[in-house]
Amino acid sequence: MSDSRTHVLLIEDNPGDADLVRLRLVESRPAVRVDYASRLSDGLAAIAKEMPSLVLLDLNLPDSHGAETFRKIMEKAPGVPVVVLSGQDDEALAMKAVNQGVQDYLVKGDLSSKHLERAMRYAVERQSLLRSLDMARKQQIEFKNQFLSHVSHELRTPLTCIHQYVTLLLDGLAGPVQPEQADHLKTVLKSVNQLHAMIRDLLEATRAESGKLRIEPRCIAVGTLIQQAVAMMRPTAQEKRIGIEIGLDRRIPLIFADPDRVLEILINLIDNAIKFTPVDGAITVKACMVESDPEMVYLSITDTGRGINPETKAMIFERLYQDPEAIDSSRSGLGLGLFICRELVKLHQGRIWVSSDPGQGSTFTFTLPTYSLAKLLFPVVTHQASLRPAFSLVQVELTPLSNPPRGNWRETWQECLETLRRCVYLDKDLVLPPMGMAGPAETFFVVASTDMERVGVMAMRIREQLERVASLKSAGKLSVMTVPIIPTAAAPGETLEQQVQHLADRINEIVIRALGKENLPVANSAHAASGSSTKPVLKH
Amino acid sequence: MPRNKILVVDDDPDLVRALRLRLRANDYDIATACDGYSAIASAQKERPDLIVLDLGLPAGDGFVVLDRLQNSDVLSGIPVIVLSARDPQNNEQRALKAGAAAYFQKPADNEELLSVIRVSLPQPKAEAARPS
Numbered sequence: 159m160s161d162s163r164t165h166v167l168l169i170e171d172n173p174g175d176a177d178l179v180r181l182r183l184v185e186s187r188p189a190v191r192v193d194y195a196s197r198l199s200d201g202l203a204a205i206a207k208e209m210p211s212l213v214l215l216d217l218n219l220p221d222s223h224g225a226e227t228f229r230k231i232m233e234k235a236p237g238v239p240v241v242v243l244s245g246q247d248d249e250a251l252a253m254k255a256v257n258q259g260v261q262d263y264l265v266k267g268d269l270s271s272k273h274l275e276r277a278m279r280y281a282v283e284r285q286s287l288l289r290s291l292d293m294a295r296k297q298q299i300e301f302k303n304q305f306l307s308h309v310s311h312e313l314r315t316p317l318t319c320i321h322q323y324v325t326l327l328l329d330g331l332a333g334p335v336q337p338e339q340a341d342h343l344k345t346v347l348k349s350v351n352q353l354h355a356m357i358r359d360l361l362e363a364t365r366a367e368s369g370k371l372r373i374e375p376r377c378i379a380v381g382t383l384i385q386q387a388v389a390m391m392r393p394t395a396q397e398k399r400i401g402i403e404i405g406l407d408r409r410i411p412l413i414f415a416d417p418d419r420v421l422e423i424l425i426n427l428i429d430n431a432i433k434f435t436p437v438d439g440a441i442t443v444k445a446c447m448v449e450s451d452p453e454m455v456y457l458s459i460t461d462t463g464r465g466i467n468p469e470t471k472a473m474i475f476e477r478l479y480q481d482p483e484a485i486d487s488s489r490s491g492l493g494l495g496l497f498i499c500r501e502l503v504k505l506h507q508g509r510i511w512v513s514s515d516p517g518q519g520s521t522f523t524f525t526l527p528t529y530s531l532a533k534l535l536f537p538v539v540t541h542q543a544s545l546r547p548a549f550s551l552v553q554v555e556l557t558p559l560s561n562p563p564r565g566n567w568r569e570t571w572q573e574c575l576e577t578l579r580r581c582v583y584l585d586k587d588l589v590l591p592p593m594g595m596a597g598p599a600e601t602f603f604v605v606a607s608t609d610m611e612r613v614g615v616m617a618m619r620i621r622e623q624l625e626r627v628a629s630l631k632s633a634g635k636l637s638v639m640t641v642p643i644i645p646t647a648a649a650p651g652e653t654l655e656q657q658v659q660h661l662a663d664r665i666n667e668i669v670i671r672a673l674g675k676e677n678l679p680v681a682n683s684a685h686a687a688s689g690s691s692t693k694p695v696l697k698h
Numbered sequence: 699m700p701r702n703k704i705l706v707v708d709d710d711p712d713l714v715r716a717l718r719l720r721l722r723a724n725d726y727d728i729a730t731a732c733d734g735y736s737a738i739a740s741a742q743k744e745r746p747d748l749i750v751l752d753l754g755l756p757a758g759d760g761f762v763v764l765d766r767l768q769n770s771d772v773l774s775g776i777p778v779i780v781l782s783a784r785d786p787q788n789n790e791q792r793a794l795k796a797g798a799a800a801y802f803q804k805p806a807d808n809e810e811l812l813s814v815i816r817v818s819l820p821q822p823k824a825e826a827a828r829p830s
Binding site: 310311314315318321325326329331332350354361370568 | 717
């Protein structure tokens with residue numbers, strides 16, 4: 159039954175105080191409806207049942223004391239105004255509560271009806287003001303983002319025209335060009351590309367700010383990505399006769415990260431290094447493991463530039479930060495590159511920092527999570543502190559029917575992956591994450607804690623479910639296979655962790671063999687060739 | 699061998715002129731249209747082998763054009779490459795779903811655009827056996 163009266167939840171453990179407040183509330187106009195709880199847990203339960211319009215809260219309850227009490231209430235009833243009932247002796251705590259978002263406090267000793275009524279009315283009023291302020295702020299951010307998106311679109315149109323005609327001239331399609339003229343045109347083209355990069359960064363930063371940056375992590379080799387990024391940046395470095403060296407630790411495990419985003423971070427950092435390194439300098443891009451942090455791969459970009467002041471170091475990753483002493487002012491950007499890098503690294507649960515001494519060059523380091531099959535496997539292949547008795551692998555291959563492939567392959571294989579996840583038991587089977595660079599043809603694997611006899615049923619279920627995916631029918635050919643996994647017998651004294659690791663090694667072997675060389679998450683030179691920023695997505 | 703014909707649809711005449719020059723230099727025949735309505739009319743009349751399509755167009759935007767093409771028995775087989783200034787994050791998936799073969803954001807790299815045009819064109823029979 160709906161009730162238009164203001165709904166007050168009173169949480170107060172002292173029956174005398176509670177009666178007093180209730181008495182005052184009965185007299186208040188307009189009439190209010192009061193629910194009463196004498197413990198925090200009862201109060202929280204009442205909130206879960208029905209959200210009140212206001213909470214009158216004693217901070218010291220049998221099951222909760224002090225600041226903890228209002229924190230829990232505000233967590234469960236966000237946006238509901240809270241008025242604290244305090245004793246004569248704990249006004250300081252009540253004040254602290256007000257500082258942390260409680261609307262008001264009343265001292266229980268001098269509580270009149272009028273007083274209480276006014277406090278409640280004001281609390282509700284103030285809370286609704288806060289809400290509209292918050293809404294206005296959100297609208298403003300949304301408006302700003304829409305504006306930036308619109309501006310960037312409008313800027314792109316004339317930029318495209320300039321780009322087209324400059325390249326037409328440069329390519330000699332409008333008649334022969336003198337060497338000096340070609341030189342000038344190249345300068346124009348460079349500026350066009352710079353402007354283009356700025357527009358892109360502006361949009362990326364806006365996305366980062368509004369939490370709209372997305373990543374699609376895969377299991378990949380970091381060396382491949384470093385080689386690609388360096389190949390793309392070499393021409394720019396050569397203009398300043400800067401050499402780029404790659405240092406890859408030989409035992410780098412695969413990482414679990416979005417390949418496109420990691421490339422973006424690497425390119426940004428290498429570009430930055432080139433910007434701040436004088437002619438004939440050197441840049442080193444490295445990947446290594448650190449003993450104290452075995453679950454992360456450390457990637458670093460070191461230059462022989464002029465280094466960074468300690469005061470600057472703290473601000474360098476902030477949005478819109480500009481180095482006032484950039485040596486190459488013609489190549490300064492909007493100050494968004496490092497901010498975007500930081501946001502992208504954060505999305506991967508990594509860290510990014512810079513170490514530098516003025517005059518000694520700088521090293522930017524960031525970390526990315528390793529891909530550990532053993533870690534993923536552990537919860538599904540063990541049961542009651544021992545390894546499950548049997549394992550099998552289901553291999554699902556997706557091949558496009560035509561060349562170029564029809565349909566939207568990214569969506570198709572994502573749908574495929576989701577379908578697979580619905581076909582398995584989460585506590586004893588595992589769908590492995592996708593591997594290598596994304597492409598129209600994908601191979602997925604499911605590790606099942608079951609023997610070959612029973613895994614056949616699972617494979618059948620998977621095939622049936624996948625055949626229902628409409629986009630798959632027109633886009634690709636599907637094959638579902640089962641592969642036995644024969645675990646090596648546990649050596650005496652081997653821990654459960656070691657057994658899982660051995661199983662993971664076996665599975666990795668099978669997976670690598672099945673993927674074949676061209677699909678492995680290792681160096682793929684075909685990708686290194688494309689050096690431009692506009693990446694087409696073929697409808698493979 | 700007859701040359702492949704490409705229909706370029708964009709409401710910016712300067713850009714159309716530049717694309718025409720660029721594509722002609724690469725041995726394609728060109729037809730052009732500057733809005734959604736004439737894009738469909740031109741596709742029906744000219745029967746191009748491929749369409750380069752802008753999204754923001756007067757008289758029926760790019761998505762309307764994609765929809766019309768897909769729903770036409772005779773035109774649905776023509777590969778469409780979208781070339782638009784719009785943010786791919788909001789439009790790329792939608793365009794690919796609507797039947798586009800590829801999405802390029804302006805300004806696009808000429809070489810990449812040309813190579814995607816090459817692979818998207820219906821392959822001549824003599825070349826069909828080429829290893830992929």
